[in-house]
Each structure stands twice: as structure tokens, then as C-alpha cells.
Amino acid sequence: MKSRILALLGGTLLSASAMAGGYQVNLASQRQIGMGHTGTGIQTGTSSIFFNPGAMSFLRENGVTIGASAISSHIAYRAPEPTNTTAEADNDFGTPFQVYGVYGINEKLKVGLGVYTPFGSGVRWGDNWRGKYGLSEIDLQAIYFQPTVSYQITDKIGVGVGFVVATGGVNLQRVLPVQKQGSPEGRIELDGGANTAFGFNAGVFFQPTEQLSIGVNYRSKVDLKVEDGDVTFENIPDAARGNFPEGTTFTAELPMPSTLSLGIGFKPSEQLTLAVDVSRVQWSAYESLRFDFSQPVGGSTVSESGRNYDDAMIYRIGGEYMVNDALALRAGAYYDQSPVSDGYLTPETPDADSRGLSVGLGYSFSDMISVDASFLYINKKERTDTADKSNGVPGTFKATAYIPGLGVNFKF
Numbered sequence: 001m002k003s004r005i006l007a008l009l010g011g012t013l014l015s016a017s018a019m020a021g022g023y024q025v026n027l028a029s030q031r032q033i034g035m036g037h038t039g040t041g042i043q044t045g046t047s048s049i050f051f052n053p054g055a056m057s058f059l060r061e062n063g064v065t066i067g068a069s070a071i072s073s074h075i076a077y078r079a080p081e082p083t084n085t086t087a088e089a090d091n092d093f094g095t096p097f098q099v100y101g102v103y104g105i106n107e108k109l110k111v112g113l114g115v116y117t118p119f120g121s122g123v124r125w126g127d128n129w130r131g132k133y134g135l136s137e138i139d140l141q142a143i144y145f146q147p148t149v150s151y152q153i154t155d156k157i158g159v160g161v162g163f164v165v166a167t168g169g170v171n172l173q174r175v176l177p178v179q180k181q182g183s184p185e186g187r188i189e190l191d192g193g194a195n196t197a198f199g200f201n202a203g204v205f206f207q208p209t210e211q212l213s214i215g216v217n218y219r220s221k222v223d224l225k226v227e228d229g230d231v232t233f234e235n236i237p238d239a240a241r242g243n244f245p246e247g248t249t250f251t252a253e254l255p256m257p258s259t260l261s262l263g264i265g266f267k268p269s270e271q272l273t274l275a276v277d278v279s280r281v282q283w284s285a286y287e288s289l290r291f292d293f294s295q296p297v298g299g300s301t302v303s304e305s306g307r308n309y310d311d312a313m314i315y316r317i318g319g320e321y322m323v324n325d326a327l328a329l330r331a332g333a334y335y336d337q338s339p340v341s342d343g344y345l346t347p348e349t350p351d352a353d354s355r356g357l358s359v360g361l362g363y364s365f366s367d368m369i370s371v372d373a374s375f376l377y378i379n380k381k382e383r384t385d386t387a388d389k390s391n392g393v394p395g396t397f398k399a400t401a402y403i404p405g406l407g408v409n410f411k412f
Helices: 030-034 045-051 053-058 238-243
Strands: 063-069 072-078 086-088 097-104 109-116 120-124 137-152 157-179 185-192 197-206 212-219 222-234 249-256 259-266 272-281 288-297 300-306 312-322 327-336 354-364 369-380 383-385 395-411
Touching: 030 045, 030 063, 030 312, 030 327, 030 354, 030 369, 030 395, 045 053, 045 063, 045 097, 045 109, 045 137, 045 197, 053 109, 053 137, 053 157, 053 197, 053 212, 063 369, 109 157, 157 222, 197 222
Parallel strands: none
Antiparallel strands: 063 097, 063 395, 072 086, 072 395, 097 109, 109 137, 120 137, 137 157, 157 185, 157 197, 185 222, 197 212, 212 259, 222 249, 249 288, 259 272, 272 312, 288 300, 312 327, 327 354, 354 369, 369 395, 383 395
8 A cells, every 4th residue: 555654754644634543544335334334243245345254255146336435524723822823724525435346156155356445535734834844734545455255154154355455655745944035934745655565354254043143354454664755845945955955765664553343233123234343453553653764854864753552442333224125224323442642642643532423325226226325424522632742733633524425336
């Protein structure tokens, strides 16, 4: 995945602003977003490629799903007393997408391919806010490709595994505290693509009765590494050129943490499906952010700052009600713990515990074509931090996001 990585000189990193805990984005299916993004313990159709590959073996029809969301995120900042100055990030719309395809080799064996964007965001603070020397702008794009195979061992148990190939890119900019006379302050830009990274996604699905189903899913850690990323400078005065040499490159590495999920599905009637998911994200793999430069920048070839993330839990609940054979109504909610400890809050990840509420609907035009629409509202708790341990920006951050989405399903 060509990124998840990069960051600012002095040490901070990219973010999935106002999405999920840390720098994670959970928008893998319009149907499941409508149900609070549950899906580990139920049959989710083609999106089982992401939620639980073991459930893919229970599909009785071939299918393709194409979907996307439009993220409108809002992040506000207030400086500590006595200044109390404020700023608001001017963020572009993000458009994470997913494409899934499943084909049955026989009744028990299914193969599929998923292409989805689990990480991707943009934060634009501008060049005039208090934290401009920490961050002014970041853009991240990441794509996962996941070929998957699933086998139904018995009429009650299915297993599956997907091989993940990740790629993407990132761009980060900040202001430098140097200035030519009569010119804007200096700027630094880090731009690069990560080496192709690999991981896996495995799951087991168990349906002991028609009313009850249970699933376990494990998505492995993916280590992303940028090598020979470009470092460029603007508006550097001649007297400071030696500290900001042209032609500098950098290397950095960042772990995408593993996630273990347990899900339970319950159908009290033919019309109603209920789902509960609990996930543990192994954020403790992210201990520090380190940049190695090919030439001394600011007098040093190394920039390292602690992150010391904590493992975090996500709790989800959702439901779907079939009004008739064509129309489905959905709703859900979740609580996502932040892995960011006190003292480590940064402008790229102004993270706090998140509350999410979602609604959705599905409509079948025929046996072959259906659509899913969803809307997710995310509200992160207001959080004040001294940022003394991470060299971040002290102050108070508040983030929200509004995320509509639409998906189309084809069966054949």
C-alpha cells in the first residue's frame, strides 16, 4: 500500500480524520454501514470477502458489488488559554470505494476478489493556523486487493482466507520557521509511495441453526515502508540552505495493526436480522514514528517521536428489517475507542473515542439487480491535550463526519 506512512519533520503522521480510531477507516460495504458496520457473524453477500471470508462459501449465487461513500469531515481546533484562537480544517470530500466479486466453483467452493480502500483521507489546516509548523496539509490514498477462497466444510461451517496486496500514495506539507525577506515562510513537502505490502484476511463462519450464526475474523498486520520518498523545500533563505539540502530523500515505516473480530447474528423472524460485533485492534504495534533522511535535515539524519498507541476495542450493533421482498430498512450504532494516549495527540490524528449512528435501505429491482444506500454520522468526543510527549500541537480538538453512500449489486 503506497502509504500510511509519511509525516512531518519532527514527527507526526497521517490520519484518517474523523473516521475510526487511530488512522483506520471502516467503510467496506453500504449494506453493512447501514447496520453499524457489523458483518462478522452474518452472511453479508459479496462483502464477506472483507467481513468474514468463511461466510463467502454460503453464497448460492455469483455476484458483483460496486459501492462508494462520500466523506464530509469537519475538524475544529481551539488553542489553550490565554489566546483561545481557533481554526477549522478545510477538507475535501473523500470517496472510499469497494468492488467485490464472487464466483462459485461448485456448491462448496467459492472464489472471489475484493478491491477496497481501508485507509484514505485528506486534512487541510492551511498555512495560518497555530499548528502550521506541525502540519498544514496531508492527503492519503490506499487500496487493498484481496483474492479470496472459501470452502464450506459442512452445511453449518465455512472457512475462508484472502491474500492482501496493498498499494497507495501520500503527500504531506507543513510550514518551516524560516523566511526570505518579503516572501512567505518556507515550506517542506514529503511525497512518496510505499513498497507493495502483503497480509491476509481469514475467517470461520458457523451457523448452528437457521436463527443463530457466529463468526470469527482475523485481519493481519501489514507493515508499510516508504523508501526514497521525495523531500522538497520552498522559500528557504540562502543562509539556511545548508540545513535543508535539495535532493534529500527519506525512508519510513508504519504498521497497519491486526484486527480480531467476533460476531453474532440472530434472526428472531424471517423479516428481522440482528447483529453484534466486537473487535480488538492491536494498535500497540505502533510504538514510534521514525524518519531516516539521506542528508541531514535541520542538522540530523533521523527524526523519531513516540506514539505508544494502546490496543483498542470497537463495539457494534445493527439490524435489518425486510418490509417486503424488495425493500429492506437498516440501522446501527457503534462505539470506537481511541488508541491515542494522553500527551500524544497530533493534528494528523486528532483522535478521540468515537460514536457512530447509521441508517440505510436496500431495494431489489429484480432478482439480478439491487441497490444499497447508507448514511453514517460520526461524532468524536472533544479532546484537550498538551501534546508534550509527541511534539504535537497543544489545544482542544473536536471532529465530526457525515458519510452518505451508495452501492449496486449484480447477481448471475
